[in-house]
Amino acid sequence: MLRPWKLQLDIKSQSKKAIYLQIADAIISDIRSGRLKEGTALPGTRKLAEDLKLNRNTIVEAYNVLLSEEWLVTQDRKGTFVNSKLPILQKGNINSVSKDIGGLPKHTLNISFEGGYPDRDIAPINELARAYRQIFNSQSRWQIMGYESELGSNDFRNEIASMLNFQRGMQVNDKNICITRGSQMALYLVSQCLLKKGDIIAIENPGYPLAWKTFKNAGAKLLSIEVDKQGMNVESLKRNLENGIKVKAVFVTSHHQFPTTVSLSLERRLSLIQLSNQYGFTIIEDDYDHEFHFDYRPLLPLSSYKELKNFVYIGTMSKIISPALRIGYLVSNHLKLIYRVGELRKIIDIQGDSIMEQAVLQLIQEGTIRRYLKKAISYYKNKRDFTEYLLNKYLKDKITFDTPNGGLAYWIIPLKNINWKELDIHLQQRGIKIITPDHYGYNTIVNGIRLSYGTISKSQLEEGIKTFSKLI
Secondary structure: OOOOOOOOOOOOOOOOOOHHHHHHHHHHHHHHHOOOOOOOEEOOHHHHHHHHOOOHHHHHHHHHHHHHOOOEEEEOOOEEEEOOOOOOOOOOOOOOOOOOOOOOOOOOOOEEOOOOOOOOOOOOHHHHHHHHHHHHHHHHHHHHHOOOOOOOOHHHHHHHHHHHHHHHOOOOOHHHEEEEOOHHHHHHHHHHHHOOOOOEEEEEEOOOHHHHHHHHHOOOEEEEEEEEOOEEOHHHHHHHHHOOOOEEEEEEOOOOOOOOOOOOOHHHHHHHHHHHHHHOOEEEEEOOOOOOEOOOOOOOOHHHOOOOOOEEEEEEOOOOOOOOOOOEEEEEOOHHHHHHHHHHHHHHOOOOOHHHHHHHHHHHHOOHHHHHHHHHHHHHHHHHHHHHHHHHHHHOOOEEEOOOOEOOEEEEEEOOOOOHHHHHHHHHHOOEEOOOHHHOOOOOOOOOEEEEOOOOOHHHHHHHHHHHHHHO
16 A cells, blocks of 8 residues: 655745756655655656646656656556665764875877867857956956965855755855865865875776876875776775775765766765765765766765765866866865865965956856856767767677766777777877776776767767777
8 A cells, every 4th residue: 555645845936946856856855854765655647746736747757857866766567666775864964073184100189089078169268268358357456466265266166155055955155165276186185185194095996097196195095996887886895894994085976987977876875975974984076077967967966965974075167168277166064174275275376266267257147157058968968879879880799888877978898808008009090099998997907998079070979989990
């Protein structure tokens, strides 16, 4: 017999958030609060639509979001139920402060599958240049005469905080944020301020080598945790913790894992938060391409969960506009850590580019960034689908891959062993650049490559994939 359950929902018709997302978030809230227990059967879409006096399609869209994000599961001929595999979280306090912060011939390369950068041809470069000139001409005198805060200008940090709270479900303010010159500086700052010699940080494998170098530079030891189709293997991390390994931090790219593009499953997200609270380690979350998501909505960051006691969240504007735009941000619920980050930032770079911050702020406030992202998501989704078509056309019997739900790259795995060094030579001779798998593995052999499509035209994509097919 179905358990009685009525959705308590105050629908705000004037809200910027779509009604189906309001419904989805209300159900998530009931699940997280314990009102909706694991395994509870939900009413059918027609019944819930009648109860709420809404169009049934709106309810279907809300359920699709919840199924996509794994809060709900379906059972054939039985109905829709709350996922029974989700760990129970205990409420945390965002204001809590942790006690321990602490030699081949050269060829001209015309096709590059490296990087995963956005296409500058569609980025609002001209609008940014216009805004920069306006800010410089009107404010250059006081900008030159004085310094801004080492954490970044207050109004820009307030805007970032507003964006994180409204779009990513976080609960932060300007005091939780430090603006940086890109995400790599953010990684460096947090590594130097959080880690000390001998500390252990768990990393994804395969993963992001520049992050590993940054952690090692701070004197930390790396604990490799394998990645599969559900993201970082949190059970493997748990076994290490239970065996007495003292982990200071965990570095994770939970949304579109780098390099494999998989998303950390909801069950593992909740388990990782639970382990962080239990063992006291900090989750360092690099959400490097949050905006480029092609399903109903991007997954909310781990850092949006108020139960999580220790987090550092890193984001960037470089993926939105251009790699040349070096503006990132570091966010933490520990103000002592942000203070230490600011003090170190003051030593190495007394302040950021205040005029550029104001220019980007102007683009955000006038709606230019919002309009660009709407256009960009459609553009890159089309490119992703075209890349999938090419992979099936030319490499169907030679590789396996899963279509990513966002980002600007595919992770493809050959069905046979490849001599990547030799393949790389042949590709370079034909003007094609890849990053070989040895760059992604930490003391392990990886047999797969990240094929990035963001900056490549459709004709180049076809030429490159066709050539790749002939050589493997």
